[in-house]
């Protein structure tokens with residue numbers, strides 16, 4: 001039942017007009033008294049690697065948490081903008097000179113070295129609007145940076161594409177590098193995020209059912225997180241840091257949490273969770289990777305229960321817009337032809353040949369991690 005208006009003691013119009021039994025009265029009084037503001041009561045625990053290893057609940061991958069105490073050996077902890085400019089000057093950037101607060105914010109597509117030079121313009125020459133950029137790493141950029149994220153904590157929990165992509169995206173024993181690069185850039189699989197204090201990426205959930213881990217390297221960042229199950233109470237125009245309850249009264253009822261992540265900490269959240277970020281310091285530098293095949297079964301996905309199956313369906317839906325069975329001509333536009341640096345369409349080989357092979361690997365891994373426990377059949 002939805003009660004969006006009405007003060008305590010009045011029956012709001014959304015209550016079903018049936019006999020005023022004590023029960024009905026109780027329900028409406030109760031909801032009439034329901035909180036009018038979001039309290040962010042969803043707990044996002046901070047755990048060490050050892051605590052995560054032992055915690056069966058968190059290891060389902062179905063909860064958000066912050067992991068700390070593992071990154072001191074990472075070279076990435078010493079990253080600076082100049083270091084990154086030397087490593088990946090060729091990568092493409094979505095550059096937002098005036099923040100990315102709204103869905104309608106439009107980026108410039110620039111090479112990383114140009115974007116960083118612009119970002120570093122001294123304060124006195126600036127427009128006053130804080131800047132934000134997202135770098136979609138391709139395979140070449142990733143190869144240059146991946147050594148900076150060693151050693152990875154709990155490799156079976158943070159089981160990423162380094163462990164599977166070369167096995168399923170290969171032909172005749174040869175790894176298909178261009179297919180892997182295509183998978184990375186079309187799915188925004190690996191992202192570097194750099195922003196000034198006050199920048200924000202608007203509230204949203206991702207378009208594909210992959211879970212995410214984001215490690216904070218420089219500066220601090222605030223997060224709002226809400227599970228997919230709350231989607232009907234949420235909206236991309238909602239500013240969770242300054243909610244307009246006259247426009248989004250239902251936000252008050254959503255089970256959401258907030259957490260601040262500091263350098264050396266990693267935030268994990270499951271597929272389709274809503275998230276809203278706010279950089280608290282300049283610069284803030286973080287890296288986000290996506291994961292598939294690490295979550296247990298869940299009940300909020302509609303028809304299926306397996307997140308990796310849903311992820312596969314999301315990708316095949318994108319593929320179906322570009323490739324039709326028996327038709328060799330591509331059916332979708334390639335905007336990267338017109339705008340250099342924009343994401344190209346998925347390759348046919350990725351859609352038709354490689355993804356089905358990858359799905360098998362994801363299934364095996366999810367089963368190894370969660371198999372019997374999450375199947376619903378208790379093992380005696």
Ligand SMILES: *[C@@H]1O[C@H](CO)[C@@H](O)[C@H](O)[C@H]1NC(C)=O
Nearest residue numbers: 045046047054055056057058
């Ligand atoms: C697992 O972590 C959650 C969240 O911090 C906590 O509530 C729960 O008690 C932990 N479970 C165990 C068995 O430690």
Ligand SMILES: *[C@@H]1O[C@H](CO)[C@@H](O)[C@H](O)[C@H]1NC(C)=O
Nearest residue numbers: 071072073074075076077078
């Ligand atoms: C980071 O820089 C500090 C200071 O230069 C150095 O002592 C440390 O070894 C570096 N850390 C890594 C992991 O490279």
